[in-house]
Amino acid sequence: MKFSNHLIILFTIMLGFALDDFMNPVSIKLFVELNFGFLIFAYWVFALPEKIQSSAALIYGLIIDLLFSNVIGFNMLFFITTSYIIHLYVFRFRIFSYFQLSVFFSGSSTIYTACKYLLLSPYNYSYIVLMVSFLITLVLWVGIYFVMRAFRRSFFSNL
Amino acid sequence: MARSTPTYTPVRNYAFGFILSVFLLFSDISYGTFAPLRGLVQASNLYAQMVSRSIFENVSNLLYSFKQNRNLTQENKDLKEQIHKIRTQEFIKSKEAEKSFEIINFQKTLISSLKSKDINIFKIASIDLRNYLCCSTHKIFLQNLNQVQVLENTPVFAGSSYVGQTKSTYLNFIEVILFSDTKHLLPIKSNFFYCDARGKGKPMLISCKLNKNIDDFQNKISDAIFTSGLGGIFLKDIEIGNISAINSISINEIEVVITLKTNPLEENFFGIIGSEADEI
Structure with missing residues (x-):
């Protein structure tokens, strides 16, 4: 894959994290922690598994950590782990229904949120936030999936 | 049943990435190893925001002044602009005075x-x-x-x-x-x-x-x-x-x-x- 394509993918992930930064101060009052950035990354690995490999996941994670996170290594760790799991079961995911995919990606996002709170902010750890976020992400994932698919088809028609 | 990655990426690369991430995360959480780097990135971000804001303001001011020049032929609008200018200046002066007053009060406290x-x-x-x-x-x-x-x-x-x-x-x-x-x-x-x-x-x-x-x-x-x-x-x-x-x-x-x-x-x-x- 061309370097410019990597830049476009990274830009969309950064856009997702910027959106999280913008919306989470408001949504947290409703017990919702949004993870657009993480879900967009997961979508790209799911859609282009043969193009986004371990090194790309590691570098994307490092850049996101530098720009958006409070610690270096957190997004690297989750990006590489998610990337590995998606690569491992990518053929199985192809026969999953939208609902099954939503459950998987929403669950991954909830684990990401839970670990973020446990490692970086244990005082604010809350089961209600995790449960509500899971349910909201379940719905949001479908939207993200279709928007990102349309984006991918318009920008990466050759991939 | 797919039990191996469909790509050519070997598992050892993921294992290496995983261990590296855990090491970086542990060293940063426990010892704040990368705190100066993060601070530098955040400060650079703020600089970039300030510079881009000032560029945007300059450009918008420039465009605005071009617009004003075009409208100079209309006397009525000139007068309105003058009134607007005076009001803005007064507003700025009052704000400046408020700011100075706030600083003086804070200093006294x-x-x-x-x-x-x-x-x-x-x-x-x-x-x-x-x-x-x-x-x-x-x-x-x-x-x-x-x-x-x-x-x-x-x-x-x-x-x-x-x-x-x-x-x-x-x-x-x-x-x-x-x-x-x-x-x-x-x-x-x-x-x-x-x-x-x-x-x-x-x-x-x-x-x-x-x-x-x-x-x-x-x-x-x-x-x-x-x-x-x-x-x-x-x-x-x-x-x-x-x-x-x-x-x-x-x-x-x-x-x-x-x-x-x-x-x-x-x-x-x-x-x-x-x-x-x-x-x-």
């Missing part, structure tokens, strides 16, 4: 509270709102355009009370850790107890645990809390907040929750005692 005349006043550059409203890390950045030498761990004053301590300086910005940050400990006292209060990770809240019975704290809600000065950093007897809740943890242990007096979101100017001031 600082001098009377801290008994020191070597006080530097900084304007806020940014507050990490994302973390401030949800998470443990509560910090703000102050603009240090004159590059005043500021020592680490110096108390920071705002409104009519302390709000935090300087942590470090990056480029022309001073990083300040607020009392409500969970990593911050503040020695405090009231009329009947002393303790080290830790930030609760929630806006304007700190708390401390005491080995006392909840019955001893009847009618103590809204009692004033002062700095004890025991840490050697903050002056003693500066009021920092009030008791807002008392929670029983066990039979002989309670948590006293204190709401801080100053809301950093409402403050524009922050005072720091100069490095050449007398030792406290």
Whole structure:
């Protein structure tokens, strides 16, 4: 894959994290922690598994950590782990229904949120936030999936 | 059944990435290894924002002035513009006067509270709102355009009370850790107890645990809390907040929750005692 394509993918992930930064101060009052950035990354690995490999996941994670996170290594760790799991079961995911995919990606996002709170902010750890976020992400994932698919088809028609 | 990756990436690459990430994460959480790097990136971000904002303003001003020139032929509009200009100037003048008045008032408060005349006043550059409203890390950045030498761990004053301590300086910005940050400990006292209060990770809240019975704290809600000065950093007897809740943890242990007096979101100017001031 061309370097410019990597830049476009990274830009969309950064856009997702910027959106999280913008919306989470408001949504947290409703017990919702949004993870657009993480879900967009997961979508790209799911859609282009043969193009986004371990090194790309590691570098994307490092850049996101530098720009958006409070610690270096957190997004690297989750990006590489998610990337590995998606690569491992990518053929199985192809026969999953939208609902099954939503459950998987929403669950991954909830684990990401839970670990973020446990490692970086244990005082604010809350089961209600995790449960509500899971349910909201379940719905949001479908939207993200279709928007990102349309984006991918318009920008990466050759991939 | 796919039990191996469909790509040509071997598992060892993932294992290597995983171990590297865990190592970086552990070293950063435990020892803050990359704190200077993050601070530098954040400061650079702020610079980029400031530069892009000024460029945008200049461009929009330029475009606006072109528009104005085109409309100069119409006398009626000229007059309206003049009136508008005068009103804007007056508004700016009144705002400038308000700002000067605010700074003078703040300086007076600082001098009377801290008994020191070597006080530097900084304007806020940014507050990490994302973390401030949800998470443990509560910090703000102050603009240090004159590059005043500021020592680490110096108390920071705002409104009519302390709000935090300087942590470090990056480029022309001073990083300040607020009392409500969970990593911050503040020695405090009231009329009947002393303790080290830790930030609760929630806006304007700190708390401390005491080995006392909840019955001893009847009618103590809204009692004033002062700095004890025991840490050697903050002056003693500066009021920092009030008791807002008392929670029983066990039979002989309670948590006293204190709401801080100053809301950093409402403050524009922050005072720091100069490095050449007398030792406290």
